[in-house]
């Protein structure tokens with residue numbers, strides 16, 4: 001990892017580690033997506049060998065934007081850190097796009113901007129198919145700093161607009177009014193289509209929305225996996241009420257666990273535990289997930305997470321086991 005990236009990753013780790021270790025809280029119950037959460041919305045892809053992996057990923061309206069965004073997207077944290085993996089990372093993102101995982105999440109923090117460059121290479125020639133989210137570091141999130149960071153991201157992403165620009169986490173350094181004033185300006189100029197936040201609690205979201213004025217808060221990107229369902233307590237209900245999209249990061253808990261109820265359900269349905277987990281985590285209309293995968297078999301597996309329906313019994317079994 002390069003110097004700046006290492007520093008930024010440490011800063012992020014300091015911020016995130018208490019949350020990553022946090023115990024799960026109970027669910028508020030289930031709710032199927034009104035549009036039919038598990039219907040495939042596209043043709044089978046020739047890029048895949050097995051039927052279980054071949055459906056295109058479902059899209060649904062993204063919060064208040066009305067834009068249809070893939071429910072399962074692609075993360076990019078740690079991409080761009082090792083030059084030897086560059087080809088594989090670009091190929092993985094391209095495969096994901098081919099399979100319909102067109103919501104790509106990155107950040108200026110990731111590999112000190114090199115992840116954005118990987119995204120640019122993967123997206124080349126198909127910008128219109130892709131919904132790109134990137135993030136400004138809180139340390140850069142002054143008014144002028146946000147504008148400048150956005151320019152740098154645009155350059156690295158080789159695009160004239162970002163679809164979704166997020167504050168990576170609440171800044172203790174710069175007032176939210178300043179950051180959001182820049183976000184409003186970026187939306188007005190078309191440099192970013194939508195503004196959002198990441199790792200904000202309800203109070204912080206309210207403060208962000210208040211300072212955004214007429215620009216709607218499009219999303220909150222937050223930690224969400226089977227062992228950490230903290231957001232179901234307040235963030236998810238608030239976002240549902242306010243029509244804000246909730247994008248769950250680290251949905252596979254970095255590839256780990258997947259035993260017990262989730263594995264039992266997967267076995268019965270002929271799916272994999274991770275497909276069941278992703279399906280469960282996106283079971284409500286406001287929920288999206290952005291797993292990161294570099295291995296093609298992982299990309300294919302994740303892309304096949306929505307072509308089946310979890311029954312109320314399946315949902316309850318998973319809910320009960322992962323409830324505190």
Ligand SMILES: NC(=O)c1ccc[n+]([C@@H]2O[C@H](COP(=O)([O-])OP(=O)(O)OC[C@H]3O[C@@H](n4cnc5c(N)ncnc54)[C@H](OP(=O)(O)O)[C@@H]3O)[C@@H](O)[C@H]2O)c1
Nearest residue numbers: 075076077249250251252253254255291292293294295298
């Ligand atoms: N806003 C924030 O503060 C924040 C914080 C963390 C993450 N994020 C975003 O969320 C994205 C996802 O989170 P994450 O990268 O922390 O964790 P994750 O997506 O839960 O896990 C990524 C790991 O799981 C592996 N994996 C992916 N699909 C798999 C599969 N089907 N079977 C087995 N292993 C699989 C990947 O392996 P391979 O790569 O080898 O395929 C990688 O090692 C990030 O990349 C980033 O874009 C945002």
